Amino acid sequence: MGLLTIIRKNRQKEKEMRILFLGLDNAGKTTILKKLNGEDIMGISPTLGFNIKTFVHRKYTLNIWDVGGQRTLRPYWRNYFEQTDALVWVVDSGDRLRMNDCKEELHGLLLEDRLAGASLLIFANKQDLQGSMSSTEIRDALDLLSIKSHRWKILPCSAMTGENLVEGLDWVVDDVAGRLYYSTTTEDAMPRQGASPVVVH
Amino acid sequence: MSGLSAGSADSKAVQQLSTDFAKLRKELTDATNFLPPYNQRQCELQLKEVEGSLEKLRTAAAPKPKFAFKRKAVPSVQSPLPTASPASRDAPEKAVVVTSSNATPSTGVTISGRSHEFIDLSSLPPSVSATDLIISDLDHCVLYMLPRPGLEDDTARDVRITALHARNVRNSVLIMPMIEGSALLHDVSQCVLALGCHQYRMHTSTQTDVYISLASNPVIEHCKEIRFANYPRFLQRAGDEYPSTLTVQDFSHIRPTPSPNWSILPEDAVSPEEHWPKPGVADNIDVDLVLQRLLPSSRG
Numbered sequence: 001m002g003l004l005t006i007i008r009k010n011r012q013k014e015k016e017m018r019i020l021f022l023g024l025d026n027a028g029k030t031t032i033l034k035k036l037n038g039e040d041i042m043g044i045s046p047t048l049g050f051n052i053k054t055f056v057h058r059k060y061t062l063n064i065w066d067v068g069g070q071r072t073l074r075p076y077w078r079n080y081f082e083q084t085d086a087l088v089w090v091v092d093s094g095d096r097l098r099m100n101d102c103k104e105e106l107h108g109l110l111l112e113d114r115l116a117g118a119s120l121l122i123f124a125n126k127q128d129l130q131g132s133m134s135s136t137e138i139r140d141a142l143d144l145l146s147i148k149s150h151r152w153k154i155l156p157c158s159a160m161t162g163e164n165l166v167e168g169l170d171w172v173v174d175d176v177a178g179r180l181y182y183s184t185t186t187e188d189a190m191p192r193q194g195a196s197p198v199v200v201h
Numbered sequence: 202m203s204g205l206s207a208g209s210a211d212s213k214a215v216q217q218l219s220t221d222f223a224k225l226r227k228e229l230t231d232a233t234n235f236l237p238p239y240n241q242r243q244c245e246l247q248l249k250e251v252e253g254s255l256e257k258l259r260t261a262a263a264p265k266p267k268f269a270f271k272r273k274a275v276p277s278v279q280s281p282l283p284t285a286s287p288a289s290r291d292a293p294e295k296a297v298v299v300t301s302s303n304a305t306p307s308t309g310v311t312i313s314g315r316s317h318e319f320i321d322l323s324s325l326p327p328s329v330s331a332t333d334l335i336i337s338d339l340d341h342c343v344l345y346m347l348p349r350p351g352l353e354d355d356t357a358r359d360v361r362i363t364a365l366h367a368r369n370v371r372n373s374v375l376i377m378p379m380i381e382g383s384a385l386l387h388d389v390s391q392c393v394l395a396l397g398c399h400q401y402r403m404h405t406s407t408q409t410d411v412y413i414s415l416a417s418n419p420v421i422e423h424c425k426e427i428r429f430a431n432y433p434r435f436l437q438r439a440g441d442e443y444p445s446t447l448t449v450q451d452f453s454h455i456r457p458t459p460s461p462n463w464s465i466l467p468e469d470a471v472s473p474e475e476h477w478p479k480p481g482v483a484d485n486i487d488v489d490l491v492l493q494r495l496l497p498s499s500r501g
Contacts, residue, residue: 025420026385026402045418046402048450070422071404072452075256078219079226094309094333094364095385113216129363129382131309131333 016061017176018083020118022109023090024102025069028125031159032090033066036169041159046070050080060173074105081114085176088168090123091142093132093156099141106142110149119175120152121168128158151175215258222248222255309333309366316340319478319486321349322360331361333382342373343491347436349480365398374495376478379414379441393472393495397432397443410466410497414443421463422452428497430466435474470497 021029031041033053047068054063065080067073089106092098109115122144124135135156139145144154153171157164229236229244236244310325310332320342325332336344348359364382367375370389377384379397386394386403395412401419403411407426413419414432421427431445451460476494478486 026383026400042399043416044400046400046420046450046452048420048452048455070402070420070452072422072455078223082223094382095366096309096335097337097366097368097387113220126364126382129333130329130331131363 015059015181016063017085017173017180019062019064019086019088019172020080020084021064021066021088021090022077023069023123024092024095024098024105025071026095027069027090027092028159029066029069029090032123032125032157032165033064035159035162036165047073049073057169058173060177062169062173077109078112078114081112084115084118085180086119086121086172087115087150088121088123088172090125091138093124093126093134093138094129096133099133099138103142107147110147116149117179118150119172119179120147120150121172122152122154123164123168124154124156125159127156127163128160215255218255218258222251225251309335311335311337312339312344313337314339315342317342317488319343319345319488321345322347322358325360329360330358331363333364333366334362336365336367336375337369339370339373341371341488341492343478343486343488344373344375344377345478345480346375346377347438347480351480365396372492372496374478374491376436378438379443391496393497395432395436397441403427408497410472412466413447414445416444418448418450420450420452424451424453424462427463428466428470429463430471433471433474433477435477 021033023029025046030044030047030051033051034041034044037053037055047066048070050065050067052063052065054061056062067077067080087109089109091102095102110120122138122142124133124138126132133141135154139154144152153175155164155168155171157168159165226248229241229248232244233241310329312320312324312334313336316339322345334346346360346362362378362380365377365380365384365386367384367386368388370386370392372391374393375395377394377396381399383400383402384396384398387405389403389406389409391407392409393412394409397414399415400417401411401413401415403409403419403421403424405423406421407424409426410428410430411419412430412432419429429447429449431447432443437443447465449460449463451462454460454462472495476491478491
């Protein structure tokens with residue numbers, strides 16, 4: 001193994017990101033991941049425990065942790081907080097009955113020390129369904145404008161059609177890379193427009 | 202720790218404790234390689250106990266920070282969410298249809314606050330052909346969401362239901378078609394459901410028979426006395442597929458032993474076709490009779 005290989009390996013390791021997918025049950029976390037990964041999404045059962053997916057997206061290796069959202073599993077979420085670079089919060093846009101639950105769980109998470117500084121992407125999922133709430137409505141229902149502790153963005157998406165999934169991942173990668181690998185991103189002159197609607201803390 | 206629980210637990214201390222706890226847990230995980238199984242189990246038990254008291258502390262300490270954002274949030278939630286607000290209970294018939302324009306708030310179709318009624322597709326707004334359905338606060342109702350071809354009014358039409366959300370339904374029979382998306386139910390008791398769906402989740406429900414067809418595993422959580430059976434053949438419609446394997450998962454009983462909270466409905470307890478309301482039969486369906494024949498409690 002030559003020196004170059006070692007350097008390359010090191011570099012590759014450096015460009016890993018750890019992304020945590022959370023949200024209430026029935027939000028579509030696993031379906032989004034499987035869709036992104038090009039897997040079949042028809043026979044997905046509710047997640048008992050967690051799934052890990054690793055894939056390479058634009059030079060970065062993403063380690064994505066998808067943890068079940070059933071109420072019994074939520075106390076375990078905190079076991080996955082360590083070293084999280086980005087939090088992806090998935091919302092079932094048709095679940096009007098539980099928007100308040102959803103808001104409280106999210107704001108509870110944002111108080112966690114170990115998630116401090118992580119980028120926050122909110123996926124307003126299931127936009128393909130008739131009667132689902134728009135991303136603006138969800139922004140207000142979840143009181144996102146009050147979030148000052150994290151850089152965040154909300155995107156309407158659909159795990160069934162694939163709409164906006166890659167765009168969401170792009171934002172996450174850009175935002176995390178901007179923080180962690182500043183030198184490499186400036187080298188590449190990565191476009192950062194439209195990245196974050198909100199203040200950095 | 203015990204000292205803290207007696208006095209005032211502030212959130213910082215709780216944070217500190219939970220970090221400490223996470224460290225302990227990690228140490229134990231790291232030690233699993235060389236710890237004998239007995240010690241391992243003892244440590245796990247102790248950790249679990251600590252976690253329990255930590256959880257108590259956390260809830261005791263929680264109101265403070267939570268209160269802060271609640272106060273700000275409440276008014277902003279009320280206005281953009283007409284269906285979620287109690288106002289929809291006063292005028293249940295006025296369930297509104299979605300318009301795709303971006304200015305008006307979007308709404309799902311809601312059926313709520315009914316009792317002793319037969320509800321079929323004619324209760325939905327006439328322009329709807331595909332929709333999310335939200336059902337809440339029903340008591341002693343029969344909800345029949347399949348087309349009824351014999352009738353001359355618009356109940357004969359076909360409505361695709363893309364997702365189902367239900368909350369607080371009692372002593373009722375819900376008959377649904379194949380739902381394209383998922384079904385999510387809370388607080389259902391003494392009911393009979395028949396549905397097909399993509400995913401099925403049922404929470405805090407009791408004494409309910411579920412006739413279901415789906416390709417994934419149905420999930421229950423915090424439920425008791427739930428019985429499952431396959432979606433009745435006579436409700437099936439040509440052109441749809443009805444998977445019939447049933448592997449129920451109980452999230453409140455994650456052990457290798459069978460869950461005490463659900464069972465397969467025994468063959469002789471499956472309601473025969475003549476007990477179910479028939480499509481296309483004359484208007485006056487006797488709600489009480491249907492309930493009496495189908496509901497698990499009244500059949501003993």
